[in-house]
Amino acid sequence: MAKKMHDTPMLDKLESGPWPSFVTGLKREAAKKDIMVDLLGQLETSYKTKKGYWKGGTVGVFGYGGGVIPRFTELKDEHENPVFPDAAEFHTLRIQPPAGMHYDTATLRKFADIWDKYGSGLIGLHGQSGDIMMQGCTTANVQPAWEEINAMGFDMGGAGPALRTSMSCVGAARCEMSCYDEAKALRTIINANIDDMHRPALPYKFKFKFSGCPNDCVNSIQRSDMATIGTWRDNIQVNEQQARDYMKGHGMDKLVNDVISKCPTRAITLRNKADAVTGDSISTVAVDDQHVMQIENHDCVRCMHCLNVMPGALLPGKDKGVTILVGGKSVLKIGATMGTVIIPFMKLESEEDFEKLNEMSRNIIDFFAENALEHERTGEMIERIGLVNFLEGLDIDVDPNMVNHPRANPYVRMDDWDEEVEKANERKAAA
Ligand code: HEM
Ligand code: SF4
Ligand code: SF4
Secondary structure (H helix, E strand, C coil), rough: CCCCCCCCCCCHHHHHCCCCCCHHHHHHCCCCCCHHHHHHHHHHHHHHHCCEEEECCCCCCCCCCCCCCCCCCCCECCCCEEEHHHHCCCCCEECCCCCCCCHHCCCCCCCCHHHHEEEEEEEECCCCCCCCEEEEEHHHHHHHHHHHHHHCCCCCCCCCCEECCCCCCHHHHCCCCCCHHHHHHHHHHHHHCCHHHHCCCCCCCCCEEEEECCCCCCCCHHHHHEEEEEECCCCCCCCCHHHHHHHHHHHHHHHHHHHHCCCCCCEEEEEHHHCCCCCCCCEECCCCCCCCEEEEHHHHHCHHHHHCCCCEEEECCCCCEEEEEECCCCCCCCCCCEEEEEEEEEEEHHHHHHHHHHHHHHHHHHHHHHHHHCCCCCHHHHHHHHHHHHHHCCCCCCCCCCCCCCCCCCCCCCCHHHHHHHHHHHHHHHC
């Protein structure tokens, strides 16, 4: 049993809405824990005064420079004593989850027990950073809590100007769209660069994220400095039985209005069987005895729409690989940016492929470490120095597929045009 609850009329209001309220969750923990009683007290004060009362600080565990997010209360009385003493320290441990984010129940129980013992009982799975967020404990409890978590085999995540904990989609574990082994890519790159997570020494944060296909379930294009997104370069695969099932269940209207008309590049056509066209780049599937759906794969931009609405009937091609983009981030020095393609396609199957990806990730971190200004993300650095200089620094050939944004300039420089086209074609043939 915890101490008596503070009056929280404003927080109580939040429980009256139609959605489950975080306040209800916090109160449940507060029935057991003084730290949560006082957290609610401070939060109510913030709602009243419309001010935040938390400041950061320096709290860590032995051997690590990051991973703990310290929060100290600034809500003090006239004698400088915390108004809510049991929540005067409310630190968070960022713990790296397993790639793919699956747990067995025994692991979750152990986390819960450790956090009941040392912390507030509040665990976030998973934070925006992708971490297991063990939220709310005192400075004294950070080290012993960490030791028990570490003994389970888990490692500290990233915070501060450092490499951050990574995220991969669930991918190959249970998604038919997956185009590579996301968990392996994540672990390869993070394990190889772990020093930069545990000993913050970069100009600012750096994030890798991994999505198995262009659906980009972890939003890697917006939220990571280097995004690895699965794709394919041959034809969309088809499954006739599933396509017929779709047609039976949904009918012609839905097929036309929800699938074919919504292809952004009009790559799909519906034809009478007798009028079906043939070609190396065409995927054809019968949807009933009379009609076939045909996709011109050269026109497909891998938006994933048709594959998503006809799951199983249409699937990624067989020649799978990844596209690499850099520079995604939220608002900082400049507004939010999405990643720019620097590698349109590379295979990611053999050990050598993974090593190549690993090497590129290291080169990008090194370039960022040497060239970014303090508190500047990769996307801003590229904007400042120019994409061409970034590519040159990384020894990556410029490719016509690297489109940063649509043309805004009517003038075209034609010097060495033919040679450049030749080079691009050679590279394409060699890829
Ligand atoms: C005015 C008050 C606050 C502001 C403006 C603020 C701002 C932020 C921002 C911008 C983020 C990044 C979110 C993201 O990555 O999507 C963040 C994350 C975080 N904040 Fe705060 N914060 C505030 C109060 C607090 C308090 C009271 C605590 C704990 C006592 C806290 C603990 C954290 C933690 C643990 C994270 C990481 C969450 C995650 O990785 O998902 N913050 N905060
Ligand atoms: S990004 Fe693609 S592969 Fe990964 S979970 Fe989402 S749909 Fe599946
Ligand atoms: S995945 Fe390709 S074919 Fe399908 S809707 Fe998107 S662009 Fe069109």
